[in-house]
Amino acid sequence: MGWAWLLAAAVILAVASLFSGVTPLTPTDVLEGLSDVQVRVLVLSRIPRLLSILLAGMSMSVCGLIMQRLAQNRFVSPTTAGTLDATRLGILVSMLFFGAAPPLVRMLVALAFAWAGTWAFMRMLERIKLRDPVFIPLAGMMYGGIIGSAATYVAVQYDLVQNVSSWLLGDFSLMMRGRYELLYAVVPALVLAYLYANQFTIAGMGEDVATNLGLSYRAVVNLGLGIVASTTAVVVVTVGTLPFLGLIVPNLVSILWGDNLRRHLPVTVLLGAVVTLACDLLGRWLIFPYEIPINVTLGVLGSVMFLFLIVRRTAHAG
Amino acid sequence: MVEAHAIVKRYGPRTVLNQVSVTVEPGQLTSFIGPNGAGKSTLLSIMTRLVPADAGEVRLDGRPLARYDSRELARRISVLRQFNHVPLRLTVRELVSFGRFPYSHGRLTKADEEAVDRALAAMELGDIQHKLLDQLSGGQRQRAFIAMVVAQETDYVFLDEPLNNVDMKHAVQVMKLLRRLVEEEGRSVVVVMHDVNLAAYYSDRVVALKEGCVAFDGPAQDMMEPAILKNVFGIDVAVGEIHSCRVCVYFAEAEQLAANGHVAQGAIAPRLK
Numbered sequence: 001m002g003w004a005w006l007l008a009a010a011v012i013l014a015v016a017s018l019f020s021g022v023t024p025l026t027p028t029d030v031l032e033g034l035s036d037v038q039v040r041v042l043v044l045s046r047i048p049r050l051l052s053i054l055l056a057g058m059s060m061s062v063c064g065l066i067m068q069r070l071a072q073n074r075f076v077s078p079t080t081a082g083t084l085d086a087t088r089l090g091i092l093v094s095m096l097f098f099g100a101a102p103p104l105v106r107m108l109v110a111l112a113f114a115w116a117g118t119w120a121f122m123r124m125l126e127r128i129k130l131r132d133p134v135f136i137p138l139a140g141m142m143y144g145g146i147i148g149s150a151a152t153y154v155a156v157q158y159d160l161v162q163n164v165s166s167w168l169l170g171d172f173s174l175m176m177r178g179r180y181e182l183l184y185a186v187v188p189a190l191v192l193a194y195l196y197a198n199q200f201t202i203a204g205m206g207e208d209v210a211t212n213l214g215l216s217y218r219a220v221v222n223l224g225l226g227i228v229a230s231t232t233a234v235v236v237v238t239v240g241t242l243p244f245l246g247l248i249v250p251n252l253v254s255i256l257w258g259d260n261l262r263r264h265l266p267v268t269v270l271l272g273a274v275v276t277l278a279c280d281l282l283g284r285w286l287i288f289p290y291e292i293p294i295n296v297t298l299g300v301l302g303s304v305m306f307l308f309l310i311v312r313r314t315a316h317a318g
Numbered sequence: 319m320v321e322a323h324a325i326v327k328r329y330g331p332r333t334v335l336n337q338v339s340v341t342v343e344p345g346q347l348t349s350f351i352g353p354n355g356a357g358k359s360t361l362l363s364i365m366t367r368l369v370p371a372d373a374g375e376v377r378l379d380g381r382p383l384a385r386y387d388s389r390e391l392a393r394r395i396s397v398l399r400q401f402n403h404v405p406l407r408l409t410v411r412e413l414v415s416f417g418r419f420p421y422s423h424g425r426l427t428k429a430d431e432e433a434v435d436r437a438l439a440a441m442e443l444g445d446i447q448h449k450l451l452d453q454l455s456g457g458q459r460q461r462a463f464i465a466m467v468v469a470q471e472t473d474y475v476f477l478d479e480p481l482n483n484v485d486m487k488h489a490v491q492v493m494k495l496l497r498r499l500v501e502e503e504g505r506s507v508v509v510v511m512h513d514v515n516l517a518a519y520y521s522d523r524v525v526a527l528k529e530g531c532v533a534f535d536g537p538a539q540d541m542m543e544p545a546i547l548k549n550v551f552g553i554d555v556a557v558g559e560i561h562s563c564r565v566c567v568y569f570a571e572a573e574q575l576a577a578n579g580h581v582a583q584g585a586i587a588p589r590l591k
Contacts, residue, residue, distance in 0.1 A: 198423070
C-alpha cells in the first residue's frame, strides 16, 4: 500500500475537519468570500484545532514507535508504560506546589514526572525479563494504575479531583488560538526522532548489537525516553491524554510496511494524523451539535485494536 | 592480533573465567569449544567489550580495548551474540545495511552499498535480500545476521554459536562461508561452537575451555586426540579418520569402542558410513 493514499486521506480529513462545526462554513463560502464571523471561527477555532490534532496525533504515534523499539515489545506505549499516569501525577504536583506558575513551568514538572515514570518502568522491564511479551503491557497498566491511584488520592485530599480528570480527558474542542501554541514544542522532538531513527532501530536489536556497532546503548535509550517524556507531557498538558494512539498506529505500520524506523517514520506520522483526525471527526459528527471527546472515540477504537493485536500475536505464536 | 590477558570474570560466587589468556592471530579461523558453562561465550563477550572483565585486559594490536573510541573499535572488531530472537520486520538488506553504521551513520554512500552487496554475496543471500526477516527459515536468518557483521568489514569477526539451531546442511554451509572469509578476504574469524568435528575440520586453531581455564590451545587437528577430548569434555571419545579427515565419535557407542580398543585410526570409518 503506497503512502500516497494516506496523504490523500489526511488531506481530505483535514479539509473535513476545517468545515465541520456548529457555525456553518463550507468550501464555497471560502471562494465567495467569508463573513466576519466565519473568518473569526476559522482563525480562532478551526485552524488551531486542526493544527493541534495534527501535532498531537503525529507526535504520540512516533512516541509509541520509539517506545516499542526501545522496549523490544510491540505492546508498550505511553498508555501501557505508566507514562500518561506519571504525567498526570506531575501535573497534580505542579498545581499543588507551583499553582501560580506559568504553563511552561507546569509542563516542565509534568515532563520530569513523565520521564521518571517511564524510565522506572523501562528499568523494571530489564530486570523482570518477562517471558511472554503480552504481560508487559499488562504489567505497565498495573504500574500506571498504581501511580494513577496515588494521584487520585492526593487529588482527593486537596479537592482537585475534577481538575485532574479534566487534564486526563483528551479533547480538542477547547483548542483555540492562545491555548494550543505550546504543542509546537513537539516539533523539535519529531525532528530529533527522525534524525536518530536508525539509532533507535539498532538499539531495538539489543544492547549487544548497539555496542557492536559503536553506539552507546544507554545514551540512545535515554534520548528516546527524553523524546517520549517531553512529547507526552506537552500533549497531556495542552490536549489531554490520547489513549492507545501510540499503540495502534505503530503496530499498523509494522504490519503493513515493516520496522525500518527511518524509512517508515513518515508513514507513521501520516497514519497518526489520519487516525486522530478520523476519531475527532467521528466524535464531532455522532451527536452533532454536541461532541464526544476524542478520548472516548480513541479509547473504544484503540482497545478493540489492542485486543485484535494480542489475538493476532497469539495466532501467529511468534 | 587480539590478546586476552589473565582475564578473570565472576558471577556472584562463581568464577566463570580464571586467569584466562588467549591470543587470536590474524587471518585465522579460531574456534572456542568446551562443555556448557566452561566460559566460552563469556570470554568472547569480554574480548569484544560487550561484557567487562573483573580483572585482566584485552588488547587489540597491543592497545587495550578501553583506550579505543567505540566507533573506531566498531570498524576493527565485530561481534554477534544473538541470532534469532530479534522480532523486527526488516528486510535482509535493511538489516545488513545496519552493519555499515560505524562508517556512515545510516546515510549509505556508494561504497557502503557495495560493502552490503559484498556481504550479501558472501553469505549467499543475494536473491532473498528483499525478503523480510520473519519470512526466512532459521538458517537463512542466521546468515542474514552474520552478513550484517560481515558488512561491518572488520578485521576480526566474533560469532557466538552461529550453528545453534541450524541443521547439518546449513551448518556446513555457514562454516564454508566463514572459511571463505578467512581465505579470500583475510579476515580473522572467532567462533564459539559445540560440534567438535566441524571445529576440527574448519578451524585453523582451537581453544578449548574447561571450568574457566584453557584446557587446550593449538592447531585444530592436534585437538583430535582421545586423551585431550576426554580431558575437555569428561567423556570417552573415539577418534578415527575418514578421507584423511579426523573425526571423533563421542556418543554412547564411543565408550564401547574405546573399551574394545577400536580407537586405531580408520577403525570407526565403516560405522560412520
